[in-house]
Structure formats: C-alpha cells, structure tokens
Amino acid sequence: MIPAGGGTPPPCPECHQIHLDVTPLLGPSAPDDWLAVSEGERLEAELTPDICILTDDGRTRHFVRGHIQLPVTDGYPPVFVWSVWVELDEESMGRVARSWSNPNRAAIPPIEGRLANELPYEHPTRGLAITVHTRDPGLVPLLMVSDAHALTIEQREGISIHRVAELGSRLQRQ
Ligand SMILES: [Zn+2]
16 A cells, blocks of 8 residues: 555545544543433532542442543554543542552552443443553553453454444444
8 A cells, every 4th residue: 555645544444435533532521320410419529530429319429530442453543542431339439549649550459340331332331340450640540341242342352443433423423
C-alpha cells in the first residue's frame, strides 16, 4: 500500500471508505443509574470525572470510572477505549479512595466490580464482572472484562477500524 500523505488514513480494508470520524475514546459521563436519581437525591450525590457516589432507596452506591482497551488490529488509532463506570462495594471503594493519592497505587491488588453502563452490543453489558487495576496517579484504572461476552472477545482479540467506526455511530444512535 502506498503511504497516504497529509495525515489522511488509508481506506478501510472492509468497506473501502476512509473513516475520518473515528473517535479513539468513547463512553458515558456517568453511571447509567445516575440518570435515575431524583433531583433531591442528586443534592446528596457526588459526580466527578472519576468518582460517583449516589443514594438509591437509602443505599449508598459507589462507582469509579476506568478504561476498557480494545486493540485496533488494522488501523489507527492503535487502541480503542471504552471509558465506562464500574460499581464497587463500599469496602472496595474505600481501598480505591485510600490509595488515590498514593504514588505507588499501581501496586495495590486488583479489585472486583460490575460494569455500570449499557454499551451498544447485542447482549447487555451492564452487570458484567470487571477486574479493576489501578494505575499510576494521572491514569484512570484499567478494566478487564472476563465474562463470556462479545466485549471480552474484542478486548482479547482486538477490533477492526471498521468496527470502531460502527461502535461510534451506534453509540450516537442510542
Ligand atoms: Zn469501514
């Protein structure tokens, strides 16, 4: 293939179009259940770019944002990222909070949680088991999916640039 000049990506091997609108990172700005919280409850709740704490029927729920990385097998960008929220129990959230400003926080053991967002896949993604790996300060946690699901296969085996473009357009239609 002749390298394209001027930063134009090569045509997609699947549809032969040039995917100029591909976004390398996509995801909702809050856990899905944040939208279900009433105005009154929101006054008590907290939502930052990294942490969400909300009260749901008198129960306090804890969420942390992280990245699921899918390698892109045939194009640029090299990695596609789902930026999503994971629900943690109180004890796990305590461990994350205590280690937040620890410069060595990447060394803390992985934490188990549940995916708190629906993503545009055929089968539900909300509730999938997630292992949260904290990384160095400045990097959001890396999330690993292990349940039997298309997302797990894509995380392990990668996705095509065509699929990245498709996921982006499906998310916009949701
Ligand atoms: Zn394509």
